[in-house]
Amino acid sequence: MDRRMKLILTIVSLLVFILLLWLAESYMDPFIKRILNVAAIYVILGVSLNLINGFTGQFSLGHAGFMSLGAYASALLYMSPALKATNFFIEPIIWPLSEIQIPFFFALLVGGAIAAVAGFAVGAPCLRVGGDYLAIVTYGFAEIIRVILNNLQNITNGPLGLKGLPTYTNLYWSWGWALFTIFFIKKLVDSSYGRALKSIREDEVAAEAMGVNLFKHKTLAFVIGAFFAGIGGGLLGSLLMTIDPNSFNISLTFQIVMIVLLGGLGSITGSVVMGVSIAFLMELLRFVESPMTIFGLTIPGISGMRMLIFALILVITVIFFRRGLFGQKEFSWDWIFRSKRRNAE
Amino acid sequence: MSLLKLEHVTKRFGGLTAVSDFNLDLQEGELVGLIGPNGAGKTTIFNLITNTYLVSEGKVILGGKDITGMKTDRITAEGIARTFQNIRLFGELTALDNVRTAFHLRLKSSVLSAVFGLPGYRKEEKEIDDKAMLLLKTLGLEKYKDDLAGSLPYGLQRKLEISRALATNPKVLLLDEPAAGMNPEETLALAALIMRIRKEFNLTVLLIEHDMSLVMSICERIVVLDHGVTIARGLPKEIQNNPEVITAYLGTGDLYA
The missing domain is CATH 3.40.50.300 (P-loop containing nucleotide triphosphate hydrolases)
Incomplete structure (x- = not known):
């Protein structure tokens, strides 16, 4: 199978995908559209965390922190001055944030950039620690951000959060960014830089001895991962129409870590498939939280039962399928056609 | 001298x-x-x-x-390049990628030009590919280029480690x-x-x-x-x-x- 054929296939499937997006955006009911939006955001978050955790091998638990920075920074930029005035009724928002309003796209970019700066700030000092210690440091960092956001009353509105945000996020924005994230990170990990990142995961000492600058490449992974986390956070804020510091807590990070682990550390395909699956499962499994009768036994609805099921899936995966659904494998046209040929024989 | x-x-x-x-x-x-x-x-x-x-x-x-x-x-x-007493290859990468990684330190293109596949980067990547293949050939490892380094037999791993060190010039x-x-x-x-x-x-x-x-x-x-x-x-x-x-x-x- 030659390169041109693959390129044509890729372009055709992209066009079909855009057509499907258009159909979904125009005719689907809002409930399904919302799940599809969440799915795209999960894909962005999963793939970007996979860059840090799966490809570079730096186990980070800071994703919710990066997301919250992106969500707040972009929301404060795309909200209208009037909306800000109604939100900040305890203490007015500081100038110049009270006056600024910029288009959604640029607000997202600024949000991503601020998250990226934070990514550098975490990545740089974390260079000296690895493994469990790094996980704890990054988790601590996410908590610091949460506490700061909770207390900056005249910038973030503190624990009241921001409410009534305009809904800019639609399927084009969310899936557009998801596709860009997949493209960017796939190209990155397949490049010479990607090989350097993977070599750090495989053996830090050998990587350094082969001339890989550990500082530069680890912070690179953190900066890029954090940037896309910030974008994902911004999209999520505008989708949910409300953000407060406590919605970006550790359980959100765990959801993303779960996507990466179940899909396979080091597999973008895995993160995409699991990101979409988890978005749908979250809704499909809602029934377990409603009251039900099994064999004459009536169980009252318990909220949070869904997470129990996910936890169980995670435990089973870690014990029996340690490499996740895809391991380190990736989707490719070759792979599809090879398996087809094999079936035909 | x-x-x-x-x-x-x-x-x-x-x-x-x-x-x-x-x-x-x-x-x-x-x-x-x-x-x-x-x-x-x-x-x-x-x-x-x-x-x-x-x-x-x-x-x-x-x-x-x-x-x-x-x-x-x-x-x-x-x-100065080295090999290790207890082999330290990048086990989950292919033999070719192990060698290509060692060329990374001479790469001049930026991250963005690598991601967007700009001509400058593509040229450098092509050079890296050629040089890495040449090195594998010199050491008689070319037929293992797509094998994971960790799955190679011991003697070949030693050889691959030497070729990786040579790749840093x-x-x-x-x-x-x-x-x-x-x-x-x-x-x-x-x-x-x-x-x-x-x-x-x-x-x-x-x-x-x-x-x-x-x-x-x-x-x-x-x-x-x-x-x-x-x-x-x-x-x-x-x-x-x-x-x-x-x-x-x-x-x-x-x-x-």
Whole structure:
């Protein structure tokens, strides 16, 4: 199978995908559209965390922190001055944030950039620690951000959060960014830089001895991962129409870590498939939280039962399928056609 | 001409002096052996040259330039490459990718030009591919290029590690027990390989080895370490008959000493 054929296939499937997006955006009911939006955001978050955790091998638990920075920074930029005035009724928002309003796209970019700066700030000092210690440091960092956001009353509105945000996020924005994230990170990990990142995961000492600058490449992974986390956070804020510091807590990070682990550390395909699956499962499994009768036994609805099921899936995966659904494998046209040929024989 | 020079290099770990007052003057094109019993501090010296361990005292000079305390990856860029005693390949990467990774330090293109596949990067990537394939061919590894490095048999892993080190374009190659775990025929082939790459790549080689047949047959000079102290240096013949070296390896021979 030659390169041109693959390129044509890729372009055709992209066009079909855009057509499907258009159909979904125009005719689907809002409930399904919302799940599809969440799915795209999960894909962005999963793939970007996979860059840090799966490809570079730096186990980070800071994703919710990066997301919250992106969500707040972009929301404060795309909200209208009037909306800000109604939100900040305890203490007015500081100038110049009270006056600024910029288009959604640029607000997202600024949000991503601020998250990226934070990514550098975490990545740089974390260079000296690895493994469990790094996980704890990054988790601590996410908590610091949460506490700061909770207390900056005249910038973030503190624990009241921001409410009534305009809904800019639609399927084009969310899936557009998801596709860009997949493209960017796939190209990155397949490049010479990607090989350097993977070599750090495989053996830090050998990587350094082969001339890989550990500082530069680890912070690179953190900066890029954090940037896309910030974008994902911004999209999520505008989708949910409300953000407060406590919605970006550790359980959100765990959801993303779960996507990466179940899909396979080091597999973008895995993160995409699991990101979409988890978005749908979250809704499909809602029934377990409603009251039900099994064999004459009536169980009252318990909220949070869904997470129990996910936890169980995670435990089973870690014990029996340690490499996740895809391991380190990736989707490719070759792979599809090879398996087809094999079936035909 | 002196290429790599170690002057009064000392390393202390707390109260233990692992290497004390070590001096070495490696001439360009030389092949020098570094031997000694287990725990003598041979690998520590490699780690001091590459600044994997910080030198406590003394200087490391490469081609007239003081590289003491320089970051490990910079030292590699300056022209010192090494292999490891317990093979440290990137196990989950293919053989080709292992070698290609070592070319990364000479890459000039930025991250963004790599991601968006700009012409400048594509050209560099093509060069890396070609050079990496050439290296694998030189060492007879081309048919394993798509195999995961971790799945290769032991002898080939050793070879792959050497080709990865060569990919950094070194002036000085530090080989840490390349013959460990090899049978006599493999060791013989290795000796031939070392002589060949040394000539082809214009290398100066510092070799740690326990296999005396290999050391005696290819090294031009030998330095013997024991408990971090240099106990002898000279031609292979001189070392073989040096009573102090024999004592270090075998003991005094007096049971009641």
